Every structure is written in C-alpha cells, then in structure tokens.
Amino acid sequence: MTAFLPSSLARLLLAAGLVCALASAPAHAQSEASAALSLLPLASVVGTASAGAALSGAVVVVPAALSVGGAVLTVKSVEASARGTVYVLERASDGAVASVEVAGRGVAASAYGIGTAVACSVISTGVVLSVAGEVLAFVPNALGRALLHNERL
Amino acid sequence: MARTTIPLTALALAALLLAAAPAHAGRSCEARKPTTQLIERGMQLAQQTAAALDAEHARSGTRVVVLGRAGQDLGKYGLRYSHLGWAYRTDAGPWRVVHKLNECGSAVGHLYRQGLGEFFLDDLWRYEAVWAVPTPEVQQRLLPVLEDSARARTLQHAPYSMVSYAWGRKYQQSNQWALETLALAMEPDSVRTRDQAQAWLQFKGYAPSVLKIGALTRLGGRVGAANIAFDDHPSEQRFADRIETVTVDSVLAWLPRASLASKPVVFSVKY
Numbered sequence A: 001m002t003a004f005l006p007s008s009l010a011r012l013l014l015a016a017g018l019v020c021a022l023a024s025a026p027a028h029a030q031s032e033a034s035a036a037l038s039l040l041p042l043a044s045v046v047g048t049a050s051a052g053a054a055l056s057g058a059v060v061v062v063p064a065a066l067s068v069g070g071a072v073l074t075v076k077s078v079e080a081s082a083r084g085t086v087y088v089l090e091r092a093s094d095g096a097v098a099s100v101e102v103a104g105r106g107v108a109a110s111a112y113g114i115g116t117a118v119a120c121s122v123i124s125t126g127v128v129l130s131v132a133g134e135v136l137a138f139v140p141n142a143l144g145r146a147l148l149h150n151e152r153l
Numbered sequence B: 001m002a003r004t005t006i007p008l009t010a011l012a013l014a015a016l017l018l019a020a021a022p023a024h025a026g027r028s029c030e031a032r033k034p035t036t037q038l039i040e041r042g043m044q045l046a047q048q049t050a051a052a053l054d055a056e057h058a059r060s061g062t063r064v065v066v067l068g069r070a071g072q073d074l075g076k077y078g079l080r081y082s083h084l085g086w087a088y089r090t091d092a093g094p095w096r097v098v099h100k101l102n103e104c105g106s107a108v109g110h111l112y113r114q115g116l117g118e119f120f121l122d123d124l125w126r127y128e129a130v131w132a133v134p135t136p137e138v139q140q141r142l143l144p145v146l147e148d149s150a151r152a153r154t155l156q157h158a159p160y161s162m163v164s165y166a167w168g169r170k171y172q173q174s175n176q177w178a179l180e181t182l183a184l185a186m187e188p189d190s191v192r193t194r195d196q197a198q199a200w201l202q203f204k205g206y207a208p209s210v211l212k213i214g215a216l217t218r219l220g221g222r223v224g225a226a227n228i229a230f231d232d233h234p235s236e237q238r239f240a241d242r243i244e245t246v247t248v249d250s251v252l253a254w255l256p257r258a259s260l261a262s263k264p265v266v267f268s269v270k271y
Helices: A142-146 B009-026 B038-062 B116-120 B135-146 B174-186 B194-203 B217-224 B248-257
Strands: A010-012 A044-046 A072-080 A084-091 A095-105 A117-123 A126-131 A134-140 A150-152 B004-005 B063-070 B083-089 B093-103 B108-113 B126-132 B211-213 B242-245 B263-270
Touching: A010 B217, A084 A117, A095 A134, A117 B038, A126 B038, A134 A142, A134 B038, A142 B038, B038 B063, B038 B083, B038 B093, B038 B116, B038 B126, B038 B263, B063 B116, B063 B135, B063 B248, B083 B116, B083 B135, B083 B248, B093 B116, B093 B174, B108 B116, B108 B174, B126 B248, B135 B174, B174 B194, B174 B248
Parallel strands: A010 A095, B004 B211
Antiparallel strands: A010 A044, A072 A084, A072 A117, A084 A095, A117 A126, A126 A134, A150 B108, B063 B083, B063 B126, B083 B093, B093 B108, B126 B263, B211 B242
C-alpha cells in the first residue's frame, strides 16, 4: 500500500453544499417543496497541496489514502480555510494521508476534532467519508463527477 | 376534457401538514445530513439512469427527455411521482436537468441546472426514475431553451405554492414551470407570457390533476407552511374543495395523448 508523504498529498476540496432541510417532505402535496441545494456535501479532488489552487487543479483520481472501503482514518489536524475547514486525515493501517477541505456550512468545523475516526466507504461513483454514521463528505470519482453539477439559473 | 380526480381527505392532509409543522417553523435551511446509504443509492440511480438515457441517445438520437422522480409517497392521492424537470444531453456527454426548486419550504422557487446526481440525491421515497421521450420536433425546440439560461428563465415566476392553480399566475410550482416552458419552446412567436403558455396548454388539451382538499385542511396548510397557498384558486372551485394543479402523473398522461412525447419509461432500483 502506498503511503503518502505530507508533501506529496493530493488535496481534496470538499465543496460541501448547504444541506437543505427535507424534514418537511410529507407536506409536499404535488411538486416537491424540496432541496434546491443538494443533500450532498460534494467533494472534488485536486492534485495540488495548495488549497488556494484547488479549484483549478481538480483531478479525478481519488487519493490512495481513501481508496480502500472500510478503512478507518483519523483526523490529524483541523484548520479553518477561506472556503471552510481543512481536515488532514491519516489512514490507521499504514499512515497514508490525505487532506480534505470542507466548504460552506454543511459541516460544522467544531463537530470533528483531532482524533475523530472517519470511516471510508467506496461506492461505484466515489468515496463517502463519514463520522459515526454521519456523512462528512462525498469524494466523487470520474464517474461520479460526470453526474454532478449544480448551477442556479 | 378528461380529468384526474384525486380524493384527498381533509384528515389525511391535515395530518401531513401537522407532521410537517415543526420542520416549517422558522423556515430556516437547517442542516440535514445525508447518510452513506442515501448517497450510494441516489448516485446509483443517477448512474443507471444516465446509462439508460445514453443508450436511448445511441439508439434514437434522443437529446431531451422529461424526467421525474418519486420524492415522497403520494400513492394515497393516486400519484406515483412528485417532481419533474427537463433533462438534456450536453455536447460533452453528461445529462443535465433544468428544473425549478422551492428552497427549504420558503414561499419562492428558482431554476437550477443540475446533474442527475443532484436530481436523485433528494431523500427519495422510491428509487425510481420515469421519463418520456419527446418527439424529435419537440426536442429540437426545447434543447436551445434548456441550454440558454435566459430563455429558460422567461416564464419563471418566483412566488411558489406547491398546489398552485394550474391556470393561475399568482404562484408557480415546479411542474408548472416545466409545462409552461414547453409551451414557450413550442410557440416562441406567440407564447411570451404565462397566460399565453397556459392558453396553449389548454388548447392542446392538458388536464391538471384535481385534488379534493377541504376548507379546514386548506386553512391548516396556509398557516403551517410558507410554500402552500390556496388563494390563487377560483373561489367557486376552492369552495367546492377542488384544487387543480400540475402533477407529474397528469403531464406524463397528457404528453402522449397530445402526440408530444412517447409513453413514459420507468426505471427502478430494488433494495
């Protein structure tokens, strides 16, 4: 298993969309009064260690540290960024590391401190990172990225 | 004109509205986190729907479909689907959906262009997609409208009520925008307003669903949620408890009848 050194990390930019309340779903009689904003805390993977260059450096390969389903990662550091919160995650089994940037209000930075265990679930369209059953972010692979787009007209 | 009449008991809707009341209180866009399973299933439905639409494109050259989802159980009202939008295949390949959404139970709705992922990442009642393939002429007329945000917004009307009167202009729910925009695309020279779009729809024989909703329930709905209103319905119909609104099921029934699209195709993922 490839262990990533911090200097060669792929950065994940997690543009976590505002998670919109759907608890009111039963009231929707006809056309849904539902989520304009995706439920999905969307992620994109970038191939640079610079969070600032994240958007332009997007790549479609999920980093090795997040490539094994069922793996458990640990939050090594948490810091605020211009877009949200950057988490550095380390895989318990071999020390492989990846950084994720969670943007927006979808995830409260204070909710996940250093030492928090993050589960890694690999699905056909990407990787779901979760903490105690709550989704931290979705990191889509190439297949997943082709299915995602969110633009208000 | 054939109409779909849907008995909706006051008690049933009142119960639904009461159940929803806490979520509507304050109308904030409170965070509700998705589960891993919801993401996996929603993305799987999106992926498989994309594959099916790609196959349809390869087979027939289809570029535009009307696409529906089942965001909630409306079976007791005789409805199978809750929301629709226009999906089109981009030149680059991926499908995008242009549809109207009501943000977090507020009194307004806006247009979005989204991927199939976002479209199906709602908290679905059934993991099922339904689509109908418009005739080549309808596709040809709709595609440039969907690709052009300004044209897509032409008949967008922000004030939103989920049970807006099908032939009214005060509010506009999601399915209503989609249908009126079809009229706009089909008759660009003569349809420039919602009135004109609705006149075209009536001329083409579109029949909205008719919900039977009593006074007590209407009152509860208006008080309990910002996105439910009945004051746009004609008094004589409202007081007869007849609420006519645009539903996915009525659109899917009408399109083939008007020779505008194929019969609907259903695709579901079983769990």
